[in-house]
Amino acid sequence: MSTAGQNGDNGIVPGVARQVAAVPASSFRWRPACEAVLIPACAVLAACLVFGIFCLIQGRNPFDVFAAIHKAAFGSFYSFQNTLVRAAPLMLTALCTALPARLGLVVIGNEGAMVVGGLAATAAGLGVTSQPAGVLLTVMAAAGALGGGCWMMIVAALKYLRNVNETISSLLLNYIAIALMSHLVNGLMRDPASLNKPSSFPIPEEKMIPAIGETNIHWGLFIGIAACLIAWVLMEHTTFGFKVRMVGGNIRAARMAGLAVTRLGIVTCLLAGAAAGLAGMIEVAAVHGRANESLNAGYGYAGILVAFVARHRGLPILLVSILLGGILASGGILQREFKLPDATILLFQGMVFLAILFSDSLYGRFKIFKEGGA
Amino acid sequence: MNTESIGWWGVVVGILAGALRGGTPFLLVSLGECITEKSGKINLGLEGSLLLGAMSGYAVSHHTGNPWAGVAAAGLMGAVLGAIHAWLVGRPGVNDIASGIAMLIFGSGVAFYFGKPYIQPSAPQLPPVPLGAWSDTPQIQSALKISPLFFVGVALAFFMAWFLKNTRWGMQVRAAGDAPAAARALGISIDRIRLLSIVCGGSLAGLGGAHLSLFYPGAWTESISSGQGLMAVALVIFARWDPVRCLMASLIFGGAQAVGPSLQAVGISTGYYLWNAAPYVLTLLVMVISCSPKRSLIGAPGALGSGS
Numbered sequence: 247m248s249t250a251g252q253n254g255d256n257g258i259v260p261g262v263a264r265q266v267a268a269v270p271a272s273s274f275r276w277r278p279a280c281e282a283v284l285i286p287a288c289a290v291l292a293a294c295l296v297f298g299i300f301c302l303i304q305g306r307n308p309f310d311v312f313a314a315i316h317k318a319a320f321g322s323f324y325s326f327q328n329t330l331v332r333a334a335p336l337m338l339t340a341l342c343t344a345l346p347a348r349l350g351l352v353v354i355g356n357e358g359a360m361v362v363g364g365l366a367a368t369a370a371g372l373g374v375t376s377q378p379a380g381v382l383l384t385v386m387a388a389a390g391a392l393g394g395g396c397w398m399m400i401v402a403a404l405k406y407l408r409n410v411n412e413t414i415s416s417l418l419l420n421y422i423a424i425a426l427m428s429h430l431v432n433g434l435m436r437d438p439a440s441l442n443k444p445s446s447f448p449i450p451e452e453k454m455i456p457a458i459g460e461t462n463i464h465w466g467l468f469i470g471i472a473a474c475l476i477a478w479v480l481m482e483h484t485t486f487g488f489k490v491r492m493v494g495g496n497i498r499a500a501r502m503a504g505l506a507v508t509r510l511g512i513v514t515c516l517l518a519g520a521a522a523g524l525a526g527m528i529e530v531a532a533v534h535g536r537a538n539e540s541l542n543a544g545y546g547y548a549g550i551l552v553a554f555v556a557r558h559r560g561l562p563i564l565l566v567s568i569l570l571g572g573i574l575a576s577g578g579i580l581q582r583e584f585k586l587p588d589a590t591i592l593l594f595q596g597m598v599f600l601a602i603l604f605s606d607s608l609y610g611r612f613k614i615f616k617e618g619g620a
Numbered sequence: 621m622n623t624e625s626i627g628w629w630g631v632v633v634g635i636l637a638g639a640l641r642g643g644t645p646f647l648l649v650s651l652g653e654c655i656t657e658k659s660g661k662i663n664l665g666l667e668g669s670l671l672l673g674a675m676s677g678y679a680v681s682h683h684t685g686n687p688w689a690g691v692a693a694a695g696l697m698g699a700v701l702g703a704i705h706a707w708l709v710g711r712p713g714v715n716d717i718a719s720g721i722a723m724l725i726f727g728s729g730v731a732f733y734f735g736k737p738y739i740q741p742s743a744p745q746l747p748p749v750p751l752g753a754w755s756d757t758p759q760i761q762s763a764l765k766i767s768p769l770f771f772v773g774v775a776l777a778f779f780m781a782w783f784l785k786n787t788r789w790g791m792q793v794r795a796a797g798d799a800p801a802a803a804r805a806l807g808i809s810i811d812r813i814r815l816l817s818i819v820c821g822g823s824l825a826g827l828g829g830a831h832l833s834l835f836y837p838g839a840w841t842e843s844i845s846s847g848q849g850l851m852a853v854a855l856v857i858f859a860r861w862d863p864v865r866c867l868m869a870s871l872i873f874g875g876a877q878a879v880g881p882s883l884q885a886v887g888i889s890t891g892y893y894l895w896n897a898a899p900y901v902l903t904l905l906v907m908v909i910s911c912s913p914k915r916s917l918i919g920a921p922g923a924l925g926s927g928s
Contacts, residue, residue: 352715352717352718354717354721404907404908407913408907408908408911408912408913409911409912409913410904410907410908410911411907411911411925413664413717414853414854414857414903414907415904415907417664417850417853417854418854418900418901418903418904419900419904421847421851421896421897421900422897422900422901422904425893425894425896425897425900426894426897428893428896429891429892429893429894432892432893433893547721547724547725550718550721551721551722551725554718587732587733587736588732589728589729589731589732589733589735589736589842590729590733591729592725592728592729592732592733593726593729593730593732593733594729595725595729596722596723596725596726596727596728596729596730597726599721599722599725599726600704600708600719600722600723600726602722603708603714603715603718603719603722604708604711604714606711606713606714606715607711607712607713607714609713
């Protein structure tokens with residue numbers, strides 16, 4: 247599976263080599279920038295077209311379906327709140343795939359890191375329930391980030407010290423994390439009052455992350471936005487990010503240049519896991535109030551989708567998370583108004599993902615996007 | 621030993637039954653992943669093929685009344701998903717792991733979408749092969765009621781080992797996986813070899829799904845798979861890309877899955893949920909031990925994960 251120095255440009259981070267070349271700020275390259283926006287946008291449109299045809303075959307008016315999705319996701323302030331609440335964990339779990347991807351690692355351990363983060367946050371939070379809300383939430387956030395970070399650090403350590411393939415190890419760790427959570431919420435941490443859905447003891451409701459003003463949106467959204475912005479600055483505009491992208495571009499050249507590849511990898515995975523861990527903490531501290539199987543409700547795997555659609559960049563992740571959050575939020579209305587199964591959304595997601603991957607093979611194919619081209 | 625006080629033997633029998641019943645989907649999916657990876661690409665989307673196979677197998681069996689028609693449909697639908705994956709990863713710049721996850725989402729989306737009406741109705745099941753008829757103990761009898769697809773899997777494992785080692789086509793598959801550049805220089809069409817291998821792999825995963833919905837647990841639900849399709853990738857590493865060792869690995873994994881429930885049946889429920897993690901921890905340990913910075917995994921196809 248993992249061959250030594252497999253890193254290279256394995257298709258996820260094309261264009262890194264071009265970025266590495268120093269470009270003066272004054273000569274912003276419009277054409278490549280347009281390529282990076284237009285190709286994924288066209289892919290999403292193509293997926294919408296296919297989905298529309300699918301709706302037509304199923305006997306629903308595709309325009310009505312899209313109008314309903316739009317209405318349920320962005321139509322009113324109330325529905326937009328719903329979208330944003332779903333987008334918050336997506337932003338964070340997407341970073342868990344996006345950051346290591348810049349190093350050339352394909353990490354899919356989002357779900358596991360989120361579960362471990364949620365568990366660690368709950369465990370730490372339950373220890374300090376008597377403290378004021380500010381202290382409680384800070385402790386929970388720190389524990390969540392640390393838990394998720396350490397979990398992903400295992401992946402990086404195994405990769406660089408033992409050459410264990412990061413994709414497989416992170417996938418295995420997902421299952422181990424979920425088993426660990428089942429063990430804890432059915433045993434040590436179990437609240438005897440939770441009968442149908444075994445859960446941990448709850449954290450005090452009045453100390454949970456509050457909603458913003460009169461809305462349903464909680465402050466966790468701002469943690470997500472801040473994390474994406476920080477990731478953007480860190481990866482695109484600091485020497486650390488430059489080093490990471492250099493490793494992703496050509497690991498041998500990076501080693502030759504004297505970069506501490508192992509340390510960079512471990513730190514990047516720590517940050518990635520911390521982001522997913524925070525997602526788990528937010529789900530516990532703002533939505534569920536306790537740790538249970540709702541933690542692995544699929545935000546982890548959806549985060550992988552977001553990261554790939556956003557091509558692993560911080561700012562696009564913000565946008566794509568909100569879009570996908572909207573699509574997720576519209577599942578109910580498709581069921582109620584169109585009698586479509588709830589899996590319709592999953593199907594749509596799959597189509598978008600496939601179209602985006604197909605579009606990966608189109609970069610550099612169109613002359614019009616080349617600098618000085620036609 | 622009489623029927624009532626089978627006692628601790630119940631644990632052994634339970635694990636044995638788990639190995640044979642729960643190991644069958646592992647076996648079929650891991651063989652599918654094995655042939656896929658031998659040709660140089662990874663398919664993480666076999667979980668999608670498995671789910672779609674389970675759904676379409678159940679649906680066709682329900683409508684035609686013939687479970688074997690269901691098995692054929694399952695294999696066919698698995699192959700269709702495999703073909704999409706193969707076509708995508710054959711294009712330049714498409715990452716096979718990402719494509720696998722997309723196939724996982726897409727395949728389960730299709731399966732859940734069209735499977736909604738089949739959650740309630742019943743479908744004719746595959747007839748079991750009763751190897752336990754010699755015993756008077758009902759537990760042993762029921763443990764040895766074996767899925768016919770298990771025998772298909774065992775036969776396929778040996779056939780695949782022979783095929784890869786001794787035939788011209790098998791050599792071409794290995795060449796595409798080990799040294800694509802050399803194979804191309806010999807005039808072998810890598811794309812065609814990989815397409816066929818991945819389609820066969822998807823079809824085998826579909827059969828694994830048919831075992832789930834048409835034999836054990838024997839009904840179509842959305843939670844029918846406990847990640848067997850994703851685990852296939854780990855299993856193949858565990859088996860070091862050898863079809864016959866895939867058989868051993870599948871039995872071990874099937875048995876490991878049954879340890880928790882079997883212990884619970886005799887009243888030991890400590891660590892019930894932790895036992896669920898046993899196969900994954902085992903695989904991770906095997907990987908940690910058998911990898912080293914100096915060399916890649918023994919038996920791994922050379923081109924795997926290199927993007928070529």
